[in-house]
Amino acid sequence: MVDKKFDKDINDIFDDILFSEEKISQQGFEEGYRVGATQENTEAYHLGYHRGAEIGAELGFYYSFINHYIETHQSERAQISDKLSKTISSLKDSIEKFPHNNDENTDLKDSLSNIRVKFKLVCSLLKVNVSFSEGGELTF
Amino acid sequence: MPDIITGEMSGSEFKLEAIQTLNQHTGRVWHVSWHPEGKMFASCGEDRAIRLWSMESKNQWVNKVVLTEGHKRTIRQVTWSPCGNFLASASFDGTTCIWDKKSGQFECNATLEGHENEVKSVSWAPNGKLLATCSRDKSVWIWELVDDEEYDCAAVLNAHSQDVKKVAWHPNSELLASCSYDNTVKLFQDDPREGDWTCQTSLEGHLSTVWSIQFDSTGERLASCSDDLTVKIWKQQEHEWKCAHTIEGFHNRTIYDLSWNSDGYLATACGDDGLRIFKEEACIETGSISYKLVAENRQAHTQDLNSVAWNPIDPQLLVTCSDDGELKVWHFK
Numbered sequence: 001m002v003d004k005k006f007d008k009d010i011n012d013i014f015d016d017i018l019f020s021e022e023k024i025s026q027q028g029f030e031e032g033y034r035v036g037a038t039q040e041n042t043e044a045y046h047l048g049y050h051r052g053a054e055i056g057a058e059l060g061f062y063y064s065f066i067n068h069y070i071e072t073h074q075s076e077r078a079q080i081s082d083k084l085s086k087t088i089s090s091l092k093d094s095i096e097k098f099p100h101n102n103d104e105n106t107d108l109k110d111s112l113s114n115i116r117v118k119f120k121l122v123c124s125l126l127k128v129n130v131s132f133s134e135g136g137e138l139t140f
Numbered sequence: 141m142p143d144i145i146t147g148e149m150s151g152s153e154f155k156l157e158a159i160q161t162l163n164q165h166t167g168r169v170w171h172v173s174w175h176p177e178g179k180m181f182a183s184c185g186e187d188r189a190i191r192l193w194s195m196e197s198k199n200q201w202v203n204k205v206v207l208t209e210g211h212k213r214t215i216r217q218v219t220w221s222p223c224g225n226f227l228a229s230a231s232f233d234g235t236t237c238i239w240d241k242k243s244g245q246f247e248c249n250a251t252l253e254g255h256e257n258e259v260k261s262v263s264w265a266p267n268g269k270l271l272a273t274c275s276r277d278k279s280v281w282i283w284e285l286v287d288d289e290e291y292d293c294a295a296v297l298n299a300h301s302q303d304v305k306k307v308a309w310h311p312n313s314e315l316l317a318s319c320s321y322d323n324t325v326k327l328f329q330d331d332p333r334e335g336d337w338t339c340q341t342s343l344e345g346h347l348s349t350v351w352s353i354q355f356d357s358t359g360e361r362l363a364s365c366s367d368d369l370t371v372k373i374w375k376q377q378e379h380e381w382k383c384a385h386t387i388e389g390f391h392n393r394t395i396y397d398l399s400w401n402s403d404g405y406l407a408t409a410c411g412d413d414g415l416r417i418f419k420e421e422a423c424i425e426t427g428s429i430s431y432k433l434v435a436e437n438r439q440a441h442t443q444d445l446n447s448v449a450w451n452p453i454d455p456q457l458l459v460t461c462s463d464d465g466e467l468k469v470w471h472f473k
Contacts, residue, residue, distance in 0.1 A: 081292075083292070083294070086335075113298050114298075116298075117279065117296040117297070117298045118296075120254065120279075120296050121293055121295065121296045123254075124253075124254045124281075124292075124293035124296075125292060125293060129253070
């Protein structure tokens with residue numbers, strides 16, 4: 001009777017021993033990768049959610065600011081300078097066109113910075129000092 | 141003190157001589173600007189004061205006026221308007237002040253607010269109706285003079301990705317150049333198709349912060365100086381600005397400022413305490429250009445040179461200012 005163990009080629013057995021560390025490490029990696037992918041997915045979702053909410057709040061602030069201005073100054077349209085009304089409508093347009101999902105065809109960072117700059121220009125022309133205080137961008 | 145350097149190269153006929161040292165400022169002196177008539181210049185610095193210097197007698201410059209009300213922090217740059225009636229000052233307090241003499245003495249009669257933080261530079265367009273400012277907030281603002289008193293913001297430009305160091309206008313067209321910590325120089329123009337100011341070109345080539353830029357008096361050349369120890373000369377070829385020459389191997393530290401005189405001599409202010417003057421030389425055979433160092437003073441000041449400016453009328457006179465708190469008037473022949 002031959003022991004079942006010896007069905008395996010002796011070289012394979014030696015290989016198993018020799019590469020055991022590598023094999024276990026590979027198993028560990030795969031397991032960890034699975035767990036990580038599930039967990040990080042949730043985390044990434046939250047990050048995206050919060051960034052989206054921040055941008056939304058900021059754009060909403062600008063949008064309501066200019067809409068309020070347009071409404072309250074409708075009667076005195078004639079007094080508003082060309083430059084100002086042009087900038088306001090272009091700003092309004094840009095905010096309305098800002099995509100509501102992560103559109104890969106739009107450079108979100110670029111559009112957002114464009115909107116911020118236009119809002120600054122509007123504030124300067126109106127001679128008011130307004131800033132969106134919850135804007136979360138760190139500057140150095 | 142080797143104030144006179146008759147050129148390191150044999151046969152150099154140029155002489156660079158310090159004729160006066162002015163040390164009324166306390167702390168670093170950041171910038172000097174000549175009045176367009178050449179009889180007066182303004183300086184500013186860490187002490188939050190603007191000093192106006194006028195010529196009393198030959199080679200004698202005297203501090204006649206000190207403007208202290210206006211800024212709460214360091215004043216980084218002062219610039220005279222092309223008409224000579226206005227003086228603009230850019231400060232780290234985030235504002236730009238416009239001074240005029242309408243009441244008999246210089247007063248700050250307009251303050252341009254809008255930048256989020258330190259304003260680094262201010263420049264008047266040649267027609268005197270437009271003004272550009274730039275800041276650490278990465279933006280360049282263009283202001284328009286309306287009704288001789290009011291300044292309205294005409295555009296906010298955010299083409300740079302980092303701190304913008306300096307703005308400079310073309311001498312005879314409405315073309316604005318800006319340079320930045322993002323290693324680029326950008327050119328802006330009012331685009332009639334879009335009805336707005338847009339970035340036309342980005343000049344890339346410097347390997348580190350571009351500290352200063354200036355067009356020469358013809359407007360054909362733009363010089364830029366950088367932390368990468370080089371000066372680049374850009375020329376317009378077939379409607380595109382291209383780097384025509386790089387001056388390298390002369391500067392040992394960051395080059396902070398440069399200035400062209402009306403004869404085409406280019407002076408550089410360097411962090412290695414040296415003042416250098418270059419002149420373009422064309423090689424007829426190959427059609428290429430090179431720049432020759434015609435005069436140099438390696439110990440122009442005891443610390444970094446922050447700014448250099450040629451007198452707009454007398455092409456032999458220039459002023460430098462430094463971290464050592466001094467201004468020096470130089471004679472170049």
